[in-house]
Amino acid sequence: MQRRTVNRTLRFPDRPHPRRAGENRRWEGVKRAAVRLADVAAQAQVSLATASRVLNSQGGYTGRPALRERVLAAAAELGYEPNFHAQALASATSTTIGLVLHDIRDAYFALMAGAIVRTAEAHGLFVTIVCTYRDPSQELKYVKLLRAQRPRAIIMAGSGFINRSAFEPIETELTRFEETGGVVVSVVGDRGVGHRIVLENESGSRELAHTLADLGHTRFAVATGPARLTTARDRLKGFRLGLQDRGLELPKGSVHHVDMTREGGLRLAELIAAQPERPTCVFAAFDVVAAGLIAGLQQNGVDVPGEVSVAGFGDIPLAAQITPALSTVSVPLELIGQQAVELAMVEDSSIRRSISIDGTVVMRASTAPVPARVAAHDG
Amino acid sequence: MQRRTVNRTLRFPDRPHPRRAGENRRWEGVKRAAVRLADVAAQAQVSLATASRVLNSQGGYTGRPALRERVLAAAAELGYEPNFHAQALASATSTTIGLVLHDIRDAYFALMAGAIVRTAEAHGLFVTIVCTYRDPSQELKYVKLLRAQRPRAIIMAGSGFINRSAFEPIETELTRFEETGGVVVSVVGDRGVGHRIVLENESGSRELAHTLADLGHTRFAVATGPARLTTARDRLKGFRLGLQDRGLELPKGSVHHVDMTREGGLRLAELIAAQPERPTCVFAAFDVVAAGLIAGLQQNGVDVPGEVSVAGFGDIPLAAQITPALSTVSVPLELIGQQAVELAMVEDSSIRRSISIDGTVVMRASTAPVPARVAAHDG
DNA sequence: CTGAAAGCGCTTACAG
């Protein structure tokens, strides 16, 4: 198929070579300089100010209609698109939101990011996404770079780090950003800065523990994430509390800190499958891990939920699609994303807002009452 | 938990109220103006130029070490972060890549975006993501807005539209962007503009058709996407050609244009389950649809692959995780994302580059040889 | 090597 050729007949501004200093505009090859507001104004035979007013006050221009028409026509003919950076610099406003998250490839973050991008679009804002891969030094680096972009807001998504000292320089950056009029929103993990959307991890996994205990299980194991993440800690803590509420506890050696990936679950499954006295129920603090766990147990000939029940946390789309479908704590990611942007839009930053979001226990096929013989064996 | 209080003891520039005109800097409330290079230069007692040189030529500064130290110290103390917009305006360079895709919540795009964000980061570039939800008018709107950002490159990801007229205004925008030195990369769908990464949809589904035909299937159906998308068209076309290669053809009424979602697959499953003479093999041009199809067939009591084999296209992570695991055409999304950014980095835009990417047929458990009784019934 | 100054492309008080 032949590539289409470019229409080069349009009248483009035929400016002479720019002035001595500041020779920044590229004229190499066929490249032409981008159309400027000045070019539009010249073609429309109006002043810069008028051109700017016509183009910016959409519909609300109160001047002579003739001028308005000329400006609009010139802009359309020249294919004018304002220089965002010049606008931002001159008006000290920004239409960008910076989004800092752990890993966009993770469905959990992809969904949250999707909601944030969509809500932002509805407000006429752009989202610049950076991924930190759960590395505080990367997080610091990107927050700094993002700050240079002078976004309207920076949304920090995902779990925070337990080690406050690692976060201190990041906090300093965010505080500076706030002091200069930026909005900081901390989503789903408290960071001690800015507005917060708090996901009630603890109460979510606590309630899940109740539900599982009420199925008759007494021997539990937990797969949680790296110990340095607050989310991993809180979900574990809530689960432990929930068991305590039922007079149960997690035996020593039953808490496993694994990679927050499918592979983490697969590896743990081998370990559990090989145990002489297996738990009858495993709680994985992250759905991806739970999915790996189920697959791994099955591969090792362990029936889920016949021999071992598995529950997760997050309710990513995958949860409902695997076999058996995963019992989990559902997190309203869409809502969280929306709320995050709404907080980012709040003008008055003198008040820190905090929104609490609850998870919902959703029971599916991956959990079942404790197997009779195990219960008997136990008793 | 008590929120931490902010350290307000740092020495910040104590500038007087700015000049008459251009009063843009906000001083409301506790807000202070952002630290400028001029503030750093003043504190370090050097000129603006020197401060700029020290901060920009990392390590390569050849001037007096004393000056360098003073500038660095001042920048650190004041928490200076350069104004990205001023830099972009003054130097006519940009560190941003614009990414236009259909829907970030779709795993296919999330993976591609992940690879693009990661590769861009390695090159010191930011990615701004916009989603069009497969609406050409949205696409036009966002390409325009993106152009205002003066990014280094715009990556258009996902299928193109068959209707060229809908794409014409978008093409005009992209062409103008290119003419002013921007790089356009069209990923996985030809758009007649810029560099291209071409996914060989046709040959991929053709090869899949061969493989399925060789399992003995003769009665096929196809679930493809909206007729206006080139990807939907090409995958269907390739599959049809592949069947032809084996002397087979798609019966009338066996091609279904469905939503490219799980729901699209679920709905189609009901229809197929109710057919008096079902196909023995269904090809869904998108994995999410295939997954919905399998779940839907199972819900309607149809055994997969015992009664009906199902194959997809894409090999998103979900494919390997459902039961039965999905046979599909694997697309190297990570590689595609990487290559897209590499193309975006190419300085010389006089040559259009085109990279061809092949899919790989991966057979899993969702497809099986045609059931014996069906074969007999057929013969 | 260092600094004074022009320029990047806009917006917006200030005059007329």
Next chain:
DNA sequence: CTGAAAGCGCTTACAG
């Protein structure tokens, strides 16, 4: 209502 001009915060040729 409209325009001339200053200013946003940088970079970078040009002089010294």
